[in-house]
Structures are given as C-alpha cells and as structure tokens.
Amino acid sequence: MTRILMKGNEAIAEAAIRAGAIYYFAYPITPQNEVGEYMARRLPEVGGVFVQAESEVAVGNMLFGAVASGKRVFTSSSSPGISLMQEAISYMAGARLPVVLINIMRGGPGLGGILPSQADYFQSTKGGGHGDYRVLVLAPSTLQEAVDLTMLAFHLADKYCNPTMVLADGMIGQMMEPVEFPENYVEEPVPPKDWATTGCQGRAPIIIKSLALDPVVLEKNNLVLAEKYKLMKRDEIRFEAYKINPKNRILVVSYGTMARICQTVIDELEQENISVGLLRPITLFPFPAKEILAEAIKPNIESVLTVEMSMGQMVEDVEWAVKDKKPVEFYGRTGGIVPTPEEVKDYIMKILAKETPAVKSWNG
Amino acid sequence: MNESTHAIFTRPQSFRDVVTHYCPGCTHGVIHRLVAEVLDEFGIRGRTVGVAPVGCGVFIYNYFQTDFLEAPHGRAPALATGLKRVSPELIVFTYQGDGDLASIGTAEIIHAANRGEKFTTIFVNNAIYGMTGGQMAPTTMPGQITTTSPRGRNVEECGYPIRMAELLSTLRTPAYIERVAVHTPQNIVRAKKAIRKAFQYQIDGKCFSLVEVLSTCPTNWGLTPNESLNWLEKTMQPYYPLGVFKTPDAEEQK
Numbered sequence: 039m040t041r042i043l044m045k046g047n048e049a050i051a052e053a054a055i056r057a058g059a060i061y062y063f064a065y066p067i068t069p070q071n072e073v074g075e076y077m078a079r080r081l082p083e084v085g086g087v088f089v090q091a092e093s094e095v096a097v098g099n100m101l102f103g104a105v106a107s108g109k110r111v112f113t114s115s116s117s118p119g120i121s122l123m124q125e126a127i128s129y130m131a132g133a134r135l136p137v138v139l140i141n142i143m144r145g146g147p148g149l150g151g152i153l154p155s156q157a158d159y160f161q162s163t164k165g166g167g168h169g170d171y172r173v174l175v176l177a178p179s180t181l182q183e184a185v186d187l188t189m190l191a192f193h194l195a196d197k198y199c200n201p202t203m204v205l206a207d208g209m210i211g212q213m214m215e216p217v218e219f220p221e222n223y224v225e226e227p228v229p230p231k232d233w234a235t236t237g238c239q240g241r242a243p244i245i246i247k248s249l250a251l252d253p254v255v256l257e258k259n260n261l262v263l264a265e266k267y268k269l270m271k272r273d274e275i276r277f278e279a280y281k282i283n284p285k286n287r288i289l290v291v292s293y294g295t296m297a298r299i300c301q302t303v304i305d306e307l308e309q310e311n312i313s314v315g316l317l318r319p320i321t322l323f324p325f326p327a328k329e330i331l332a333e334a335i336k337p338n339i340e341s342v343l344t345v346e347m348s349m350g351q352m353v354e355d356v357e358w359a360v361k362d363k364k365p366v367e368f369y370g371r372t373g374g375i376v377p378t379p380e381e382v383k384d385y386i387m388k389i390l391a392k393e394t395p396a397v398k399s400w401n402g
Numbered sequence: 403m404n405e406s407t408h409a410i411f412t413r414p415q416s417f418r419d420v421v422t423h424y425c426p427g428c429t430h431g432v433i434h435r436l437v438a439e440v441l442d443e444f445g446i447r448g449r450t451v452g453v454a455p456v457g458c459g460v461f462i463y464n465y466f467q468t469d470f471l472e473a474p475h476g477r478a479p480a481l482a483t484g485l486k487r488v489s490p491e492l493i494v495f496t497y498q499g500d501g502d503l504a505s506i507g508t509a510e511i512i513h514a515a516n517r518g519e520k521f522t523t524i525f526v527n528n529a530i531y532g533m534t535g536g537q538m539a540p541t542t543m544p545g546q547i548t549t550t551s552p553r554g555r556n557v558e559e560c561g562y563p564i565r566m567a568e569l570l571s572t573l574r575t576p577a578y579i580e581r582v583a584v585h586t587p588q589n590i591v592r593a594k595k596a597i598r599k600a601f602q603y604q605i606d607g608k609c610f611s612l613v614e615v616l617s618t619c620p621t622n623w624g625l626t627p628n629e630s631l632n633w634l635e636k637t638m639q640p641y642y643p644l645g646v647f648k649t650p651d652a653e654e655q656k
C-alpha cells in the first residue's frame with residue numbers, strides 16, 4: 039500500500055469512490071467544497087454521476103430517489119446544509135434506505151462561521167428531523183480514520199438499510215495528512231437489495247414509502263426501526279481506549295479532532311506522572327455508554343471529563359452513561375474556537391485540585 | 403366472457419383491479435387511467451418507476467402496477483432526478499398536484515426542467531389544496547372561495563394564479579410542455595395524446611416533459627360533479643389556456 043498526502047475532504051471523496059459510491063449529489067458549502075470539486079473531476083472518469091443541486095433540500099431528495107435504485111449514493115455538506123436535508127433524512131430513515139451523508143461541521147447556530155466545531159452532535163445522534171428514528175454516526179479523528187470510516191459507512195448503511203453519517207469537523211476536512219487506501223477492498227456480504235425500485239418486470243411492484251395512516255401499522259414500522267437500533271447497539275459500538283489503565287485518576291471522553299488534542303494533553307500529563315486515560319467514541323450512535331461506565335467506576339477514577347468543541351452536547355450522553363456513579367466534568371469551547379492543549383490541561387489540574395465550577399456545562 | 407363476446411374496453415394492465423379513494427366526480431382517476439393506458443401502449447410498465455406526490459394523488463401507488471416512490475411534499479422532481487440519473491434505463495414519471503408542484507415544490511420543478519432531466523411530470527391543477535381540505539393554492543382563481551380565502555382570493559395580497567406551463571416554458575433548455583383538460587371526452591382524447599407525446603420524448607431520451615392537466619375537485623369547490631366540469635371550462639380554462647407551450651424541436655431551431 040502506498041501512502042498519499044491528501045487534504046481531508048479529498049481523501050473522504052476518494053474513499054467513497056473506493057467503496058463503490060460513484061453517485062454524488064451536493065450543493066456547495068464551506069468548509070467541505072473540495073469534496074464536490076474532487077467528485078466533479080473524478081466521477082466522469084469512473085462512469086459515475088455528479089449533480090450540483092439547486093439546494094440541500096433538493097440534494098436530500100435526489101439522494102432519496104437515487105438510493106432507491108439500490109446503488110451506493112452519497113452527499114457531503116456542512117452544518118446549515120445538513121439542516122436543510124433533515125426532511126429527506128427523516129423520509130429515508132422511515133423508508134429504510136441506506137444513504138450516506140458526510141457532515142464537515144462548522145460553528146453555529148444560524149449561518150455561524152466556517153471554522154471547526156462539534157455543535158451538530160445533538161442533531162446527528164438524536165434523529166435530527168421529525169419522527170422516531172436514528173442515524174448511525176461515525177466520528178473520525180484522523181484522516182486515515184476518515185478514509186476507513188467513510189468506506190465503512192457504506193457497508194453499515196447497506197447492512198442496516200439506514201441513513202449513516204460520517205461526522206467530522208472542519209479541521210479534518212481542511213488539514214493534510216498521509217493516507218492509505220486498501221488495495222483490494224473486500225467487504226463482508228450485505229443483504230440483497232431486493233427492496234430497490236428497478237422496474238417490476240417479472241416481479242410484483244415495489245413501493246418505497248413512509249406513509250402509514252393506520253397507527254397500528256405505523257407503530258409496527260417504528261418497532262422495526264427500534265429493533266434495528268438495538269442490533270446496532272449490540273454489534274456496532276466502536277471506540278478507542280487511549281492510555282486507559284488502573285492508575286488513571288481521570289477518564290476523558292472526547293471524539294474527533296478534540297480527542298486528538300486530549301491525547302496530546304494525556305501524553306504531557308504522563309510526563310508529570312499524572313495518569314489520565316481517554317475513551318474516544320468512534321460511533322456516536324450507537325454510543326459506547328456501557329464501556330464508559332465500566333471505566334468510570336474503576337476505583338482510582340476521581341471524575342469523568344468530557345471535552346467538546348461545543349458548549350456541551352455529548353456530555354449529556356456521558357452523564358447518562360455514568361449514572362451519578364462519578365462526577366462528570368465538562369470543558370468546551372465553541373463557535374469555531376478549538377481548545378488548546380494548555381486549556382484542557384489547566385482544566386484537568388483544576389479538577390484534581392477540586393476547583394471546578396459547580397455548574398459544569400450549559401445544561402448544568 | 404364466452405367466445406361470442408369480445409372486450410372492447412378493459413382495465414389497463416398497468417392499473418390494478420381496485421377501487422380508488424377519489425371523491426365522486428373527481429378527475430384524478432381519469433388522469434390515472436390515461437397514464438396507465440400510455441404505459442401499456444408503449445409496453446414500458448416493467449421498467450417504469452412513478453414518484454407519488456403529497457396530495458390527493460399520494461395513493462397512486464396503490465392503483466398502478468409499477469414500482470413507485472413516495473416523495474415528501476413537492477420534492478418528486480428531485481427524487482425523479484436522482485433515480486433517473488443513476489438508472490437512465492428506467493422510465494420515470496412524477497404525478498403532482500398544484501400545491502405540490504406550484505407552491506412547496508416550485509424550486510424543484512424549475513431546476514429539474516432547467517437541467518433538462520429526462521423524466522415526465524403529470525401536473526394536476528385543480529386550483530386548490532384538495533387533500534388538506536380545500537385551502538387556497540397559488541393556482542386558485544381570483545375571487546375563488548377556499549377555506550383560507552373565505553372572502554375569495556384577493557389578488558392584492560396573494561397575487562394572481564401562477565401559470566406553471568407558461569412559466570416553465572420561458573426556460574431556454576429544450577422541453578416538451580403542454581396544458582390539457584379532462585372535462586369533456588374530446589379533451590380527454592387530447593390529454594391522452596399529450597401524455598403519450600410526453601412519454602415518447604422520454605423514451606427517446608430527448609428532454610424533460612410536462613403535461614399540466616386542468617382537473618376538478620367537486621368536494622372542495624363545493625360544486626356537484628357536473629357543475630365542476632362546467633366551472634373548469636368557464637372559470638379555469640380562459641385563464642389557463644390549453645395547448646402546446648414548448649417543444650424541444652422548436653427550441654433546437656432557435
């Protein structure tokens with residue numbers, strides 16, 4: 039395998055093509071424009087389709103039509119654009135369609151800014167649009183992982199017939215790192231796409247829909263979805279344990295770019311003989327709640343610290359996971375400001391000195 | 403049927419043997435039938451995928467013997483774009499009401515037409531939101547009483563009804579656009595011809611095609627089925643003239 043130096047957005051674009059997704063629909067938005075520009079150049083070479091839509095509302099719905107063919111299709115966008123796609127995401131979740139969405143998050147709310155942020159955690163992991171559904175969410179913290187998770191996203195989408203999102207931030211999209219693409223990419227088999235609308239020649243017509251006026255039928259559809267989410271929780275939870283050991287006094291929970299910064303902090307603290315471990319969720323839904331609890335209750339752990347590029351979103355899931363067994367602390371910056379290792383380290387020192395504020399995050 | 407009888411009128415193969423949910427006198431059913439007949443005549447049922455609207459036509463997929471997608475309100479042209487682009491071998495059509503196409507889905511239809519997407523749209527204009535109980539649509543006639551224009555459509559506040567066929571015909575991209583009606587047998591025959599032509603252009607991979615069909619909604623117009631046919635002719639048709647507004651051939655000569 040050869041390592042190539044690439045920009046995050048372009049690496050993600052190439053990864054999708056390597057996973058067999060050659061149908062791409064999008065509308066420009068910073069900081070992920072390189073994905074679309076790469077696709078516009080590259081897709082004609084591989085017999086794919088690139089459509090620049092009139093809006094992200096249309097993008098979501100073009101994906102809906104395209105994915106119904108049974109082929110691998112995807113989009114990339116950033117926060118405000120993903121908001122506009124929520125209509126179609128809800129419909130595709132209801133109709134059980136395996137679409138893949140890349141969200142290179144920027145600071146919000148509203149038009150916000152174009153700098154890195156993790157403020158779309160709630161939107162991505164709790165449904166996002168209307169109705170009772172979840173999106174499977176993968177959060178890379180390096181470019182190599184962005185490549186691997188993008189490819190995996192198509193597999194998991196097909197496996198569960200569920201919208202799947204790669205949730206990264208502007209830092210991952212914009213920075214350059216060496217990446218490797220697998221030479222002979224083989225996947226576990228996915229279920230046959232016998233639900234695709236390919237024309238009813240020789241079989242009964244297929245209808246892809248989400249409408250169910252009879253509440254008994256609609257509840258049943260929702261229970262099918264719920265069953266799927268249970269399976270995801272059983273089989274798909276992914277996380278990385280970094281320097282987790284029995285001597286840890288603090289357990290940090292952080293994902294994506296923020297987790298990388300926390301690793302730097304943990305390395306520095308190690309030099310000073312302060313033992314801190316990191317549990318980095320890779321799947322944000324399903325969330326590694328049990329795994330966090332298992333570490334949090336270890337006798338040496340004094341507190342659990344969640345660090346995010348937001349005013350506190352994942353921390354709610356961490357609090358729920360830890361269930362008051364240990365204090366949960368929060369540190370975050372927002373609006374496109376990325377916490378420095380010094381800031382995070384200072385906060386950890388404050389926790390150890392028991393000097394942190396009583397109200398931990400905006401949600402208290 | 404014994405050997406001495408001979409069926410001269412049967413249900414199209416593309417249409418299921420079911421009773422539709424449409425109100426008495428509603429012409430949605432007539433338009434369905436014309437589309438089904440055309441699919442049969444071209445022998446394309448097995449490679450056709452319809453895209454249903456949100457509106458009274460939403461259950462069209464229960465009546466057709468073809469694959470179907472159910473779009474969010476107004477977005478059928480975006481779904482059709484996505485599907486046709488990745489599966490160009492399919493015949494794709496959208497079936498949309500006037501609230502669906504001329505209000506919430508205006509952006510989607512204009513841009514699909516402007517990109518020259520190779521699918522067909524059947525646009526059912528009944529000057530009202532039928533499904534939600536008769537509210538004003540962008541196509542509602544001046545002075546027309548609806549549940550949200552109880553004193554009649556006030557053009558000072560709401561503007562004049564949108565003529566979608568004309569509006570879409572201003573686009574430079576080649577397309578086939580015709581307006582027809584289904585209130586008399588002669589008009590139904592013409593409507594069928596237009597729908598045939600629209601599908602023919604798609605089969606030939608030529609252009610986007612749209613047939614606007616003036617249709618009735620006796621229930622929400624508060625008229626009998628017969629009065630409705632009359633109202634369509636007397637009130638709608640003068641404002642929404644019938645005819646071909648655009649052909650790809652004419653555009654190519656420009």
Ligand SMILES: Cc1ncc(C[n+]2csc(CCOP(=O)(O)OP(=O)(O)O)c2C)c(N)n1
Binds near residue numbers: 459530
């Ligand atoms: C996003 C959204 N907004 C509103 C509605 C409610 N709604 C359902 S059908 C409809 C209007 C349908 O009118 P039209 O397209 O003219 O079809 P008709 O029933 O007259 O055939 C509306 C507003 C909806 N389903 N989705």
Ligand code: SF4
Binds near residue numbers: 423425619621
């Ligand atoms: S409400 Fe109007 S458009 Fe809908 S089925 Fe009844 S008559 Fe037809």
Ligand SMILES: [Mg+2]
Binds near residue numbers: 457527529530
């Ligand atoms: Mg209508």
